Amino acid sequence: MQRTPLVAGNWKMHKTVAEGLQLAKAMLPGLQALDGVESLICPPATALMPMSALLDGSGVALGAQNLHWEAEGAFTGELAPQMIAEFCSYVIIGHSERRAIFGESDQAVQRKLAAALDAGLAPILCVGESLQENEAGRAAEVLTSQLRAALSGVTLNKPGALVVAYEPIWAIGTGKAATPEDTNTLLRNVVRPTLAGLFGDEIAGGMRVLYGGSVKPDNAAAFFQQDEIDGALVGGASLTAPSFVGIAQAAQ
């Protein structure tokens, strides 16, 4: 099954609008020169509108980092799916920072994911085990349970409607990436079969599964060589043009 690699930059809470536009402009020539790789930028919400104007027609996709599941109402500080869909084609759902710092439950992740799909957005669903769970040998169990909870009641008509990102929590922002081989084994034996159980072999086989957690230009190629790894969700290394473009080039 041929899957176009996706390299996504999650800027988290970094960059003002002016700084973000400057960074995206610096990345654009390198990202536009890519062949057979899709690139995606997920800046803070304040930058979405101007960024969509900058990226319009560039071939570089735009995504948000979060949304609320309700269509509108008294939800101070939140953004509705349709507000995100005005500017974006992707949205990150269930990042471990949202789960851990903002108390997002599996149920909230499920609601957000369903609302994103309804709004025509492609969710990037993040799943991953903690260090403690990993050391206890519970990674497979945690991943299966997070996937089943987030995707319960979800129907998909095409594989491109959803992206999954495997992000072991202990690898995020630590400089300690998982090994490409271990990641590939987990995706092959746990993530892809769980997706196949939910959506069937054809959809699961065409769906992109990314790795995230301390991906850098110098370790990216080793991940992308693995047959189950279809790209990366990049945090820290997406904050400079040479490192993000370097990672995207490694996916080529």
Ligand code: PGA
């Ligand atoms: P990192 O973050 O690349 O800085 O480890 C990855 C992520 O949180 O998506």
